[in-house]
Amino acid sequence: MNDPHTWDEAIWRGKVEAVRAGRNLLPAKWPNGARCAVALSFDSDHETNELRDGGNSTARLSWGEYGTRRGVPRIRRVLDRFGAKASFFVPAVSALLHPEEQRSLADDGHEIGLHGWIHELNTGLDEATERDLMLRAADTLEKIAGTRPVGMRTPSWDYSPNTLSLAREMGLIYDSSLFSDDDPYEILQNGEPTGMVELPVEWIRDDAVYFMMNRFGAQRPYTAPADVLDIFTREFEGAYAENGLFLLTMHPHVTGYRSRIFILEELLERITDKGDCWIATHAEIAQYCAEQAGMTPKGPK
Numbered sequence: 001m002n003d004p005h006t007w008d009e010a011i012w013r014g015k016v017e018a019v020r021a022g023r024n025l026l027p028a029k030w031p032n033g034a035r036c037a038v039a040l041s042f043d044s045d046h047e048t049n050e051l052r053d054g055g056n057s058t059a060r061l062s063w064g065e066y067g068t069r070r071g072v073p074r075i076r077r078v079l080d081r082f083g084a085k086a087s088f089f090v091p092a093v094s095a096l097l098h099p100e101e102q103r104s105l106a107d108d109g110h111e112i113g114l115h116g117w118i119h120e121l122n123t124g125l126d127e128a129t130e131r132d133l134m135l136r137a138a139d140t141l142e143k144i145a146g147t148r149p150v151g152m153r154t155p156s157w158d159y160s161p162n163t164l165s166l167a168r169e170m171g172l173i174y175d176s177s178l179f180s181d182d183d184p185y186e187i188l189q190n191g192e193p194t195g196m197v198e199l200p201v202e203w204i205r206d207d208a209v210y211f212m213m214n215r216f217g218a219q220r221p222y223t224a225p226a227d228v229l230d231i232f233t234r235e236f237e238g239a240y241a242e243n244g245l246f247l248l249t250m251h252p253h254v255t256g257y258r259s260r261i262f263i264l265e266e267l268l269e270r271i272t273d274k275g276d277c278w279i280a281t282h283a284e285i286a287q288y289c290a291e292q293a294g295m296t297p298k299g300p301k
Contacts, residue, residue: 071256174286
């Protein structure tokens with residue numbers, strides 16, 4: 001394709017309007033008089049971060065294994081302590097490697113959501129391949145966890161030109177991969193309402209950007225855990241002040257360490273001390289927002 005400065009308006013406008021934020025779906029009130037909604041999510045990538053890139057480093061595979069051996073159990077103990085239910089977005093290969101983890105989480109009332117097949121990047125796939133991987137992933141999670149996923153988070157929040165159409169084809173109720181707002185909104189496709197709820201993410205509310213390390217690249221941990229807690233807390237307090245949504249993304253192999261798990265503990269202490277926050281799964285929040293807006297999501301096929 002020609003250099004972007006040579007594009008005519010139809011090209012650049014078409015790219016911008018292909019997937020866009022529609023009407024705000026922040027409800028007039030949250031359930032039981034809650035001041036704000038809290039959506040805690042954990043991307044259980046485990047070994048798939050390295051497998052996606054070729055799987056040549058045994059050390060990096062073991063880093064992923066730490067997420068399931070130590071990270072998830074520590075996270076679950078914290079969630080259990082506060083009676084909090086969360087959403088775990090799980091690549092299908094992670095689920096196949098650790099099926100007992102997903103079954104146990106689902107049995108405890110946590111949500112298991114779509115997160116690709118092997119944490120692939122959708123923008124590198126053709127439409128047929130992306131469809132096949134999304135459908136196989138949904139089938140796999142349904143077989144292992146006992147419930148078909150109703151929502152997705154794309155691996156690395158990577159959206160291809162086909163991703164939204166495929167999600168609609170599958171009848172998903174919500175997505176949690178886009179950035180256009182702080183609060184829930186309806187996704188537009190080429191200017192038309194889709195009936196799908198977006199629960200927006202942000203790198204600011206993601207643990208990986210503060211702690212990830214790549215020995216052979218430029219990435220180094222640069223933020224102290226206490227400072228990350230401060231950032232997350234300020235994001236929560238802002239949501240609370242605006243009667244909005246606080247959505248946090250964490251990873252078992254990143255936050256599940258002894259020196260970092262306190263971030264989740266202290267954050268949940270602050271949230272629960274408020275006494276008027278609704279901590280719920282992404283699916284529950286998306287369904288509630290859709291119902292309050294008069295939308296009738298079709299549900300997964």
